[in-house]
Amino acid sequence: MTLRITVIGTGYLGATHAACMAELGFEVLGLDIDPEKIATLAAGKIPMYEPGLAELLVKHVPGHPGSSGRLRFTTSYEEVADFGDVHFLCTNTPQKKGEFAADMSYVDAALDSLAPHLKRPTLVVGKSTVPVGSANRLAVRLAELAPVGAAAELAWNPEFLREGFAVGDTLHPDRLVVGVRSERAEALLREVYATPVAEGVPFVVTDFATAELVKAAANSFLATKISFINAMAEVCESAGADVVQLSKALSFDERIGGKFLNAGVGFGGGCLPKDIRAFMARAGELGADQALTFLREVDSINMRRRSRMVELAREQCGGGFLGRRVAVLGAAFKPNSDDIRDSPALNVAAQIQLQGAQVSVYDPKAMDNARKMFPGLTYADSPLEAAEGAHVVLHLTEWQEFRDLDPAVLGTVVAERRILDGRNILDDAKWRAAGWSYRAMGRPT
Numbered sequence: 442m443t444l445r446i447t448v449i450g451t452g453y454l455g456a457t458h459a460a461c462m463a464e465l466g467f468e469v470l471g472l473d474i475d476p477e478k479i480a481t482l483a484a485g486k487i488p489m490y491e492p493g494l495a496e497l498l499v500k501h502v503p504g505h506p507g508s509s510g511r512l513r514f515t516t517s518y519e520e521v522a523d524f525g526d527v528h529f530l531c532t533n534t535p536q537k538k539g540e541f542a543a544d545m546s547y548v549d550a551a552l553d554s555l556a557p558h559l560k561r562p563t564l565v566v567g568k569s570t571v572p573v574g575s576a577n578r579l580a581v582r583l584a585e586l587a588p589v590g591a592a593a594e595l596a597w598n599p600e601f602l603r604e605g606f607a608v609g610d611t612l613h614p615d616r617l618v619v620g621v622r623s624e625r626a627e628a629l630l631r632e633v634y635a636t637p638v639a640e641g642v643p644f645v646v647t648d649f650a651t652a653e654l655v656k657a658a659a660n661s662f663l664a665t666k667i668s669f670i671n672a673m674a675e676v677c678e679s680a681g682a683d684v685v686q687l688s689k690a691l692s693f694d695e696r697i698g699g700k701f702l703n704a705g706v707g708f709g710g711g712c713l714p715k716d717i718r719a720f721m722a723r724a725g726e727l728g729a730d731q732a733l734t735f736l737r738e739v740d741s742i743n744m745r746r747r748s749r750m751v752e753l754a755r756e757q758c759g760g761g762f763l764g765r766r767v768a769v770l771g772a773a774f775k776p777n778s779d780d781i782r783d784s785p786a787l788n789v790a791a792q793i794q795l796q797g798a799q800v801s802v803y804d805p806k807a808m809d810n811a812r813k814m815f816p817g818l819t820y821a822d823s824p825l826e827a828a829e830g831a832h833v834v835l836h837l838t839e840w841q842e843f844r845d846l847d848p849a850v851l852g853t854v855v856a857e858r859r860i861l862d863g864r865n866i867l868d869d870a871k872w873r874a875a876g877w878s879y880r881a882m883g884r885p886t
């Protein structure tokens with residue numbers, strides 16, 4: 442009989458995981474404590490922007506023409522416990538307010554709500570990003586709370602999906618990592634992931650702590666790579682060198698590689714910034730803080746990029762922001778997403794606004810979220826409207842729409858043809874040819 446899978450927490454990770462499990466052929470029940478979210482998902486809609494995800498939902502939730510009907514949603518833990526053979530925990534672990542540490546309350550609450558209903562042997566699989574040692578703690582709690590006792594087993598299976606590519610990354614991951622304590626748990630997870638494994642995806646079996654650490658290490662490495670190239674951008678600016686050429690030349694060395702080596706306004710989002718902080722906090726608790734002090738520097742270099750962008754914008758505005766208009770292209774923390782959590786673009790926009798400029802923001806998908814979080818900024822319906830009367834245009838999220846802009850057309854509405862490319866990705870020759878002063882981070886003027 443095919444396994445029945447449940448997914449607890451239907452945010453970014455959970456909604457994607459649930460839809461992809463249905464796509465792999467399993468019967469799936471997704472749970473969230475937010476009834477509104479459940480109603481939205483059950484209707485085949487998603488409360489965020491993620492390419493391909495809504496299509497996958499419609500393909501599997503009942504009630505749509507031709508749907509498999511394999512994907513349903515509920516708010517009942519009892520129903521989930523009755524239904525599932527394998528339960529995936531996908532709740533979020535945000536940064537605690539005023540601290541570096543991760544807030545485990547959502548993961549803990551999910552386990553505490555599920556466990557008392559588990560009356561038959563089952564596997565609970567954690568996917569959330571957690572401090573190392575959490576799986577061990579949760580396994581003890583699970584066995585204590587579940588009526589079936591130790592036959593309710595835990596496994597840890599971290600998630601590596603990127604926003605904007607969530608569906609593809611889940612169906613065709615680079616690797617699968619599973620932290621297990623029994624052959625039974627490994628066998629169940631091999632069954633869940635039989636399709637990607639048959640396609641050649643590496644399946645790495647580890648203990649709990651190693652599985653948890655792979656996730657923290659991966660995000661730390663990615664953040665370090667970005668901050669490394671941004672540190673080089675700082676040196677390039679001082680030395681009159683070009684970080685884009687430098688990065689390209691480095692990328693030909695296969696040991697270094699070219700990915701995550703784009704200098705600019707730095708990393709943001711709901712993962713990299715909080716994950717490196719939580720990792721430092723956990724290492725401190727374990728007495729291994731010295732091993733991760735470099736992550737403090739990674740964080741500082743990253744935050745300095747935002748201040749540097751504000752400084753460059755001030756220079757372009759003639760030394761002060763008062764009475765100046767600034768157009769900001771981009772609000773999401775990266776393209777193909779409407780996520781504005783810790784977005785460098787909005788952070789820069791808000792700082793500039795605070796310093797007296799009138800800031801007009803445009804983003805293809807993140808406007809609603811941005812309006813809610815930063816109501817003090819002005820929002821435009823198009824790049825042209827944002828640029829109206831601007832003394833400088835800031836390119837802060839590299840949407841394709843911005844790369845396709847015609848600088849000659851934009852030039853007709855601005856007060857001054859000045860562009861600051863915070864992502865080092867626009868075609869500078871095209872902008873210069875249209876009479877713009879083009880300035881980027883880490884490149885000669």
Ligand code: UGA
Nearest residue numbers: 600601602603604667701702703707708709710712774775
């Ligand atoms: C990140 C990781 O890439 C995923 O593997 C991981 O699963 C996920 O966090 C998570 O922990 O859930 P994500 O937050 O979606 O994924 O975003 P990334 O694509 O990693 O981008 C992060 C930030 O780095 C963005 O603000 C992006 O603009 C910036 N970035 C990226 C650069 O500034 N330069 C680069 O070269 C690459």
